[in-house]
Amino acid sequence: xxxxxxxxxxxxxxxxxxxxxxxxxxxxxxxxxxxxxxxxxxxxxxxxxxxxxxxxxxxxxxxxxxxxxxxxxxxxxxxxxxxxxxxxxxxxxxxxxxxxxxxxxxxxxxxxxxxxxxxxxxxxxxxxxxxxxxxxxxxxxxxxxxxxxxxxxxxxxxxxxxxxxxxxxxxxxxxxxxxxxxxxxxxxxxxxxxxxxxxxxxxxxxxxxxxxxxxxxxxxxxxxxxxxxxxxxxxxxxxxxxxxxxxxxxxxxxxxxxxxxxxxxxxxxxxxxxxxxxxxxxxxxxxxxxxxxxxxxxxxxxxxxxxxxxxxxxxxxxxxxxxxxxxxxxxxxxxxxxxxxxxxxxxxxxxxxxxxxxxxxxxxxxxxxxxxxxxxxxxxxxxxxxxxxxx
Amino acid sequence: xxxxxxxxxxxxxxxxxxxxxxxxxxxxxxxxxxxxxxxxxxxxxxxxxxxxxxxxxxxxxxxxxxxxxxxxxxxxxxxxxxxxxxxxxxxxxxxxxxxxxxxxxxxxxxxxxxxxxxxxxxxxxxxxxxxxxxxxxxxxxxxxxxxxxxxxxxxxxxxxxxxxxxxxxxxxxxxxxxxxxxxxxxxxxxxxxxxxxxxxxxxxxxxxxxxxxxxxxxxxxxxxxxxxxxxxxxxxxxxxxxxxxxxxxxxxxxxxxxxxxxxxxxxxxxxxxxxxxxxxxxxxxxxxxxxxxxxxxxxxxxxxxxxxxxxxxxxxxxxxxxxxxxxxxxxxxxxxxxxxxxxxxxxxxxxxxxxxxxxxxxxxxxxxxxxxxxxxxxxxxxxxxxxxxxx
Numbered sequence: 001x002x003x004x005x006x007x008x009x010x011x012x013x014x015x016x017x018x019x020x021x022x023x024x025x026x027x028x029x030x031x032x033x034x035x036x037x038x039x040x041x042x043x044x045x046x047x048x049x050x051x052x053x054x055x056x057x058x059x060x061x062x063x064x065x066x067x068x069x070x071x072x073x074x075x076x077x078x079x080x081x082x083x084x085x086x087x088x089x090x091x092x093x094x095x096x097x098x099x100x101x102x103x104x105x106x107x108x109x110x111x112x113x114x115x116x117x118x119x120x121x122x123x124x125x126x127x128x129x130x131x132x133x134x135x136x137x138x139x140x141x142x143x144x145x146x147x148x149x150x151x152x153x154x155x156x157x158x159x160x161x162x163x164x165x166x167x168x169x170x171x172x173x174x175x176x177x178x179x180x181x182x183x184x185x186x187x188x189x190x191x192x193x194x195x196x197x198x199x200x201x202x203x204x205x206x207x208x209x210x211x212x213x214x215x216x217x218x219x220x221x222x223x224x225x226x227x228x229x230x231x232x233x234x235x236x237x238x239x240x241x242x243x244x245x246x247x248x249x250x251x252x253x254x255x256x257x258x259x260x261x262x263x264x265x266x267x268x269x270x271x272x273x274x275x276x277x278x279x280x281x282x283x284x285x286x287x288x289x290x291x292x293x294x295x296x297x298x299x300x301x302x303x304x305x306x307x308x309x310x311x312x313x314x315x316x317x318x319x320x321x322x323x324x325x326x327x328x329x330x331x332x333x334x335x336x337x338x339x340x341x342x343x344x345x346x347x348x349x350x351x352x353x354x355x356x357x358x359x360x361x362x363x364x365x366x367x368x369x370x371x372x373x374x375x376x377x378x379x380x381x382x383x384x385x386x387x388x389x390x391x
Numbered sequence: 392x393x394x395x396x397x398x399x400x401x402x403x404x405x406x407x408x409x410x411x412x413x414x415x416x417x418x419x420x421x422x423x424x425x426x427x428x429x430x431x432x433x434x435x436x437x438x439x440x441x442x443x444x445x446x447x448x449x450x451x452x453x454x455x456x457x458x459x460x461x462x463x464x465x466x467x468x469x470x471x472x473x474x475x476x477x478x479x480x481x482x483x484x485x486x487x488x489x490x491x492x493x494x495x496x497x498x499x500x501x502x503x504x505x506x507x508x509x510x511x512x513x514x515x516x517x518x519x520x521x522x523x524x525x526x527x528x529x530x531x532x533x534x535x536x537x538x539x540x541x542x543x544x545x546x547x548x549x550x551x552x553x554x555x556x557x558x559x560x561x562x563x564x565x566x567x568x569x570x571x572x573x574x575x576x577x578x579x580x581x582x583x584x585x586x587x588x589x590x591x592x593x594x595x596x597x598x599x600x601x602x603x604x605x606x607x608x609x610x611x612x613x614x615x616x617x618x619x620x621x622x623x624x625x626x627x628x629x630x631x632x633x634x635x636x637x638x639x640x641x642x643x644x645x646x647x648x649x650x651x652x653x654x655x656x657x658x659x660x661x662x663x664x665x666x667x668x669x670x671x672x673x674x675x676x677x678x679x680x681x682x683x684x685x686x687x688x689x690x691x692x693x694x695x696x697x698x699x700x701x702x703x704x705x706x707x708x709x710x711x712x713x714x715x716x717x718x719x720x721x722x723x724x725x726x727x728x729x730x731x732x733x734x735x736x737x738x739x740x741x742x743x744x745x746x747x748x749x750x751x752x753x754x755x756x757x758x759x760x761x762x763x764x765x766x767x768x769x770x771x772x773x774x775x776x777x778x779x780x781x782x
Binding site: 181182183186187191192193194224225227254258259260261262263264265266268269272273291292293294295297298299300302303306307378379380382383 | 572573577585618649650652656660663664683684689694697698
């Protein structure tokens, strides 16, 4: 085949792909367009609100175009952030220099934002979730469906609870999750990336065209620059989203020691293995494929381990000899590196289960952060696992 | 448990691990110590020769300490490289500033190097393999066993042939492979890394203590700074080792376009998926776990995509608009980016099989390199796959 023929062939494949995608969406019909809202307006919250607002505007037969975004209002040089967003169509505080769609409307009243929504997207810092969920109780449509963009889980005496399960339990509505290799500023700039949405049809599913399903969620989140894969494995993407931060600390340690790319890749390999094992042990319904095939699995792990807060804090610890707490203070300006909290929760839970020895990397990270174990012991600590595995 | 107790516990685990590892090796006995040689003396060849020489010196009950390394002799400022290596214990040309063990002996005579060896380690550039193997025919011990450190496969009319299988066929001896997240200079400096050795016991296996087995290979290659996992899946690690270079070109393109970490992680995710699919399709005996659990799989992919020749050439193409050939010439000083050759071989083979559509990333890379398709079409080209997958 000549080069020009091949070029035509490629261009044909492309055209077919786009046509197919459009025709799929125009075939999709719903009885009443869904009302969508976003709870949260940080950089990731605003970015996701931008994504869905672009889609609701484009598919009015599926969604009410107007998207309410709940904003904890504050004054920016004397003016309310809510009114700035609604007048300038820019979140000057948390996502500056990114134009927002006009159908995205900032709303300072939480209950007014969520009250009539069919789809509620949570995108707030982890620690605010309980308070916000308590306020929402009894003030949402009983038929509403939720998607949580929060990463992670809570570990308590009852064991590991997914944040989506917490929302489900407290609000009595089904809740899925969105997670992926998505550094917010890059998505906001419309650099191409991928994500994973996980959702399970609820027991009270009302039927095609009447309820949220995988096609509706794809239509809501998929953009030309934000490619969405919709799956069922909520546990898998939540586990991966939380534990990757612990692995990233390990990568930061070996980077800070000057051990280079091989060592960082080794930590990521071992980390992926322990993430899968953790998932299989405590959420046996989660699928191994989720961890190595989805954006929320291996891709998010790679992105997180190539930079971000956890890597930076761990590198700083390695180079300066400072404690995790001091390193956090110096670098993060009051914010926290999530892996530092997660590795402690995971340690305490695994200790209760007497399973610490099954997760030598997670445990090594914990011991380095909390008990001052020397970082250069990581290879020996990890090898314990391999000794078992090889035989 | 108090912090000090935990520290003791950790230190106990470590001690036990080291004791266990040592006691396993002292339990391992062989009738006659194996003679080991290395064919090749580039930076990776010399590094591996250093690794095995350290182990043969340390375990004389398992290995003849002296390791012959075949060196294609050349003059360095008038002096033979072989004699420099043997006098200075440094490969000044290909691995400068790294002291080599004294029991590692450079040998300019190929047949003399391999003639009495029980274990032959191949570590030469791909293109020299046929000529060297032909010279060796009939000049090695019929009971010898080989390990290939060459990455990859050859694609011809008969299909995909592993390089280890080529050695087996031509020399009539069993041949395993070694592959991992191992940038040679970092291993040479004894920065910690991991690798995977794959070997299958041959039909004429002579029994424990009389023949090479997994424990012998672990003793030969494992160092405190070079952690070895020994498995059986030769096909898996060879496929991964070849195809990662194609994926790395894809990463270089999106990096060069300025699309950032999310995009590079997405390419790696899709690439891992296509590597697994390729392996399953053409080597159904290879194990999916190899790709996502072993150093030769996901970790080598991550290391390779974070730097190296393929990424550099692809980035340069993206930034300058130059062809692959021109970019290679400008950057690599006569060397080649292996992915450019591999993506063509893979394309031709998949075209023969009418399976191009199953591997959209590999095909996109091929089309960009050889048919001038625009790089920013990658997301659409890849999405074809996802459309199928989601439904």
